[in-house]
Amino acid sequence: MTQRRILLIVTGGIAAYKALELVRLLRHKGIAVRAVLTRSAQEFVTPLSFGVLTEDHVYGDMFDLKEEREIGHIQLSREADLIVVAPATANVIAKMAAGIADDLATTVLLATDKPVLVAPAMNVRMWHHKATQRNLATLRADGIAIMEPGVGAMACNEWGKGRLPEPAEIAAEIERLLDEGDLPRPLLTDTTRTIIAPDLSGPTLHGRHVLVTAGPTHEPIDPVRYIANRSSGRQGFAIAAAAAQAGAKVTLVAGPVSLPTPRGVDRIDVETAREMLAAVEGALPADVAIMVAAVADWRAADEAPQKLKKDGSGAPAPLALAENPDILATLARHARRPGLLIGFAAETETVVDHALAKRARKGADWIVANDVSGDVMGGARNSVHLVTAAGVEDWPDMPKSAVATRLVERIADELAGR
Numbered sequence: 001m002t003q004r005r006i007l008l009i010v011t012g013g014i015a016a017y018k019a020l021e022l023v024r025l026l027r028h029k030g031i032a033v034r035a036v037l038t039r040s041a042q043e044f045v046t047p048l049s050f051g052v053l054t055e056d057h058v059y060g061d062m063f064d065l066k067e068e069r070e071i072g073h074i075q076l077s078r079e080a081d082l083i084v085v086a087p088a089t090a091n092v093i094a095k096m097a098a099g100i101a102d103d104l105a106t107t108v109l110l111a112t113d114k115p116v117l118v119a120p121a122m123n124v125r126m127w128h129h130k131a132t133q134r135n136l137a138t139l140r141a142d143g144i145a146i147m148e149p150g151v152g153a154m155a156c157n158e159w160g161k162g163r164l165p166e167p168a169e170i171a172a173e174i175e176r177l178l179d180e181g182d183l184p185r186p187l188l189t190d191t192t193r194t195i196i197a198p199d200l201s202g203p204t205l206h207g208r209h210v211l212v213t214a215g216p217t218h219e220p221i222d223p224v225r226y227i228a229n230r231s232s233g234r235q236g237f238a239i240a241a242a243a244a245q246a247g248a249k250v251t252l253v254a255g256p257v258s259l260p261t262p263r264g265v266d267r268i269d270v271e272t273a274r275e276m277l278a279a280v281e282g283a284l285p286a287d288v289a290i291m292v293a294a295v296a297d298w299r300a301a302d303e304a305p306q307k308l309k310k311d312g313s314g315a316p317a318p319l320a321l322a323e324n325p326d327i328l329a330t331l332a333r334h335a336r337r338p339g340l341l342i343g344f345a346a347e348t349e350t351v352v353d354h355a356l357a358k359r360a361r362k363g364a365d366w367i368v369a370n371d372v373s374g375d376v377m378g379g380a381r382n383s384v385h386l387v388t389a390a391g392v393e394d395w396p397d398m399p400k401s402a403v404a405t406r407l408v409e410r411i412a413d414e415l416a417g418r
Helices: 014-028 047-054 066-069 073-078 090-098 103-113 124-128 128-142 169-180 232-245 272-283 327-332 349-360 398-416
Strands: 005-010 033-036 082-086 116-120 149-153 158-163 187-189 195-196 209-214 249-254 267-270 288-291 299-300 321-323 339-346 366-371 386-390 390-393
Touching: 005 014, 005 103, 005 116, 005 267, 014 082, 033 047, 033 103, 033 116, 047 366, 066 158, 073 267, 073 398, 082 169, 082 339, 090 103, 090 116, 090 128, 090 209, 103 267, 116 169, 124 128, 124 187, 209 232, 209 272, 232 249, 232 398, 267 366, 272 327, 288 321, 288 398, 299 398, 321 339, 327 339, 327 349, 339 349, 349 386
Parallel strands: 005 033, 005 082, 082 116, 209 249, 209 288, 249 267, 288 339, 339 366
Antiparallel strands: 149 158, 187 195, 299 321, 366 386, 386 390
């Protein structure tokens, strides 16, 4: 098994000392770490400490001729499986959002084609400042994963949100990202839009428009309650990423989830089933539509304008339900029906039988069925059955990213044969 590799960028804050513990935890998990320390970080921690723990050279000077000759900043940005910025100060977050490359760390971040995880650490007022929140929103839109900082006492004697997540939490998130294996391909930028270079050695969806839905929907009952389900959106986001990697133009209509947008994907956020249907219809025409979202079947018939109260009588809640629109069935009979229409079926019993019936009833071309009675919703793995006109394919248990890649390969093969 190839050793997993992390490039750790440490920036200048009092929490920089915690990055040493993070290195220790990652090495214990068998993950190789190479470190870049900014000049400010070296005011708090020394390159020698990181060199001892990483058992590797520590980088910091953009204009060190020896360093640049032995391993340049471009190679640094490309050879890791994941780049982690921990701690990430408000300053470096602002530079990343603006595309500034004025030292080795920010130059590596601008030049990389690898996924990036940011673990912020800063004063509570800096965290809540509109400029910081605006910069974080920009990074999320660019597909960068951002951990939530901790809440508590700070070195500046203030209290609140902004503490660096604990090293064990960061290490666990790093391991989760590496285990999922959903690593984006390089980006190419032209003067009009950001695109993903298609992998011409495998299946290609270059020139195709793929429409994907993902996540749950939230159906309001009153201002504080809603009807929902346990969908995390991870399978749908993995499919959107895989389609973009295969060269497709991808539109992702996402319910309320906190996942970062895959690179090269156009994202539309919605909350309710009716909003999702409107967004899906607005995204047409599409060559392929993959309806992964776990859309709520029901909504409150009348959303209460104020919070509903118990009256102590023991009477049933005054809650009437109305059926939500069926997005998959609507697309099947739509005037601009996608050429290949794929639905998902989340079942808890007789999975294949329900999927066969759903394909016939909804008018879909394919149904991807899975058993969600376990920990599939919110988990990192999935085991599915692909139901088509030709029959049923039983796929083994695998990471959701692998399910996504295999499904996209089948889609590319199907379209190539038409």
